[in-house]
Amino acid sequence: MANVNRLRDFVIEATHLVEKHRDNESALLAEAKPLLAGLIASDDWLPEDYAVADPLRYRQYLLHADPLERLSVVSFVWGPGQRTPVHDHRVWGLVGVLRGAELSTGFSRASDGRLVPGQEDRIESGDVVAVSPTIGDIHSIANALPDAPSISIHVYGGNIGAVRRASFDPQTGEERLFISGYSNERLPNLWDRSRENG
Amino acid sequence: MANVNRLRDFVIEATHLVEKHRDNESALLAEAKPLLAGLIASDDWLPEDYAVADPLRYRQYLLHADPLERLSVVSFVWGPGQRTPVHDHRVWGLVGVLRGAELSTGFSRASDGRLVPGQEDRIESGDVVAVSPTIGDIHSIANALPDAPSISIHVYGGNIGAVRRASFDPQTGEERLFISGYSNERLPNLWDRSRENG
Ligand SMILES: [Fe+3]
Ligand SMILES: [Fe+3]
Ligand SMILES: [Mg+2]
Numbered sequence: 513m514a515n516v517n518r519l520r521d522f523v524i525e526a527t528h529l530v531e532k533h534r535d536n537e538s539a540l541l542a543e544a545k546p547l548l549a550g551l552i553a554s555d556d557w558l559p560e561d562y563a564v565a566d567p568l569r570y571r572q573y574l575l576h577a578d579p580l581e582r583l584s585v586v587s588f589v590w591g592p593g594q595r596t597p598v599h600d601h602r603v604w605g606l607v608g609v610l611r612g613a614e615l616s617t618g619f620s621r622a623s624d625g626r627l628v629p630g631q632e633d634r635i636e637s638g639d640v641v642a643v644s645p646t647i648g649d650i651h652s653i654a655n656a657l658p659d660a661p662s663i664s665i666h667v668y669g670g671n672i673g674a675v676r677r678a679s680f681d682p683q684t685g686e687e688r689l690f691i692s693g694y695s696n697e698r699l700p701n702l703w704d705r706s707r708e709n710g
Numbered sequence: 711m712a713n714v715n716r717l718r719d720f721v722i723e724a725t726h727l728v729e730k731h732r733d734n735e736s737a738l739l740a741e742a743k744p745l746l747a748g749l750i751a752s753d754d755w756l757p758e759d760y761a762v763a764d765p766l767r768y769r770q771y772l773l774h775a776d777p778l779e780r781l782s783v784v785s786f787v788w789g790p791g792q793r794t795p796v797h798d799h800r801v802w803g804l805v806g807v808l809r810g811a812e813l814s815t816g817f818s819r820a821s822d823g824r825l826v827p828g829q830e831d832r833i834e835s836g837d838v839v840a841v842s843p844t845i846g847d848i849h850s851i852a853n854a855l856p857d858a859p860s861i862s863i864h865v866y867g868g869n870i871g872a873v874r875r876a877s878f879d880p881q882t883g884e885e886r887l888f889i890s891g892y893s894n895e896r897l898p899n900l901w902d903r904s905r906e907n908g
Contacts, residue, residue, distance in 0.1 A: 527777040698899060699897040704895075
């Protein structure tokens with residue numbers, strides 16, 4: 513049985529951080545990064561429904577949304593060969609690899625409008641990387657494994673599935689607006705403490 | 711398709727009320743009652759999974775829990791003949807009848823310890839009643855319909871499924887502590903605004 517209590521405790525602490533650092537993104541990220549690293553240090557808590565890869569495209573399963581939409585926690589599941597387009601977020605985001613490994617590439621905009629890729633980083637399970645409009649908001653993520661799914665847990669400073677944002681043609685820099693939504697109609701119930709020991 | 715946006719908008723407004731009236735229960739209830747009445751005025755938003763009666767006992771489906779456990783929203787479904795024991799809450803609570811009709815009885819404690827029932831009120835769909843340690847916290851609720859389920863939407867000032875509270879033998883007043891938990895392992899995803907029109 514999944515130890516969903518780990519996710520619940522993470523959600524509670526992340527909510528406190530968002531309230532504590534309302535107007536200070538760097539202080540928030542400084543505390544939220546190790547909090548997410550702590551969550552992904554164990555791989556015994558994600559219910560199986562939210563770890564299922566789709567043969568056609570990556571999935572994004574909402575695990576928790578703050579009722580005031582200041583925070584969301586999402587399980588991204590990439591099958592072999594799957595990757596995001598180049599895209600932005602418009603809110604801060606943290607990517608923590610739970611299972612497998614991923615390739616993360618940041619992009620910056622050149623004077624002629626094209627998007628220039630930075631270094632491609634291989635992020636392993638346990639690693640956390642950050643994005644935001646302040647520190648660099650445009651990236652792509654791919655599954656680094658050719659033969660197995662990879663899963664990362666993402667935390668955002670908003671209801672990411674409802675944010676109007678952009679994907680890009682990296683050659684031309686041309687943007688296409690999108691709202692991602694989520695892959696799931698049901699969320700895990702994190703709140704039934706009567707099912708736990710102790 | 712269920713108009714879950716109604717429930718989402720209720721959750722957002724109820725969260726604002728809890729933050730606004732942290733230490734003023736009567737002000738909170740004065741605003742939360744009409745808010746719940748507005749939610750239950752329409753019966754087109756509860757996903758079917760959370761309206762299913764069980765042949766053996768009433769069900770309590772968590773619909774939303776506040777991440778700081780200041781609020782929970784629960785769908786109670788009573789089959790014909792089903793009723794709660796006499797019980798308390800230890801936090802404020804609102805009961806709004808969505809479908810069918812219910813019988814609500816408040817209890818007060820006599821000097822010899824026994825629990826004395828007050829009037830039995832029949833509450834119809836659209837009605838809202840309140841409980842709390844301040845205004846009277848001990849009651850029982852029964853389905854008023856002999857041949858169909860009834861459903862009420864309950865809102866509490868805490869994570870009600872995790873509260874250690876009591877049921878009572880009304881004859882002796884003797885209490886038995888319990889933690890109710892919830893009937894469901896999955897919650898509705900209220901946050902996918904990409905699935906909505908407009
Ligand atoms: Fe991203
Ligand atoms: Fe009750
Ligand atoms: Mg590394």
